[in-house]
Amino acid sequence: MRAASGGQVLSLDTLVRLKRGLHGSGRPRRLPVPEGMTAPLGCDAVAVPACLGPLLMPRLPRVGCVYADEAHWWWLVPSDSDYALEWPAPALYAAGAVVPDAPAVPGLIHKPDGTLPYTPPIPLYLALCRVTGTTPTWSRPVIA
DSSP states (O other): OBOTTSOBOOOHHHHHHHHHHTTOSSOOEEOOOOTTOOOTTOOEEEEEETTTHHHHGGGOSOOOOEEEOSSEEEEEEOTTTTTTOOOOTTOEEEGGGEETTOSSOOEEEEOOSSSOOOOOHHHHHHHHHHHHTOOOGGGSOOOO
């Protein structure tokens, strides 16, 4: 299909495939929900640099499943925990709990009691804002 100007029109499928191709050659891996646990709200993950992980743990009222590799700690959160939240840098938000370009799935370093794998996202967000010195999104001044 060609546009009126003579340029090529790309389908949505082609654009999605091209975007996925930009993310590197590593095979994406998903963080697993441990056996015996259920994720009724779906799973996403929030990654923080490994040096921040130990600072966050004591600041949280409940810690869900946490995975770690040499570079990051990954916290399982319910799906869409990025809705209306701007996670502060250097955090990475991973929809579907997919760890991009990982040579292996990070190891599970914390499993909560019970059957839910989630760390509550708002306390995690606030703790991350605190340790990074970032003002939470809803506390920033509105600029017209």
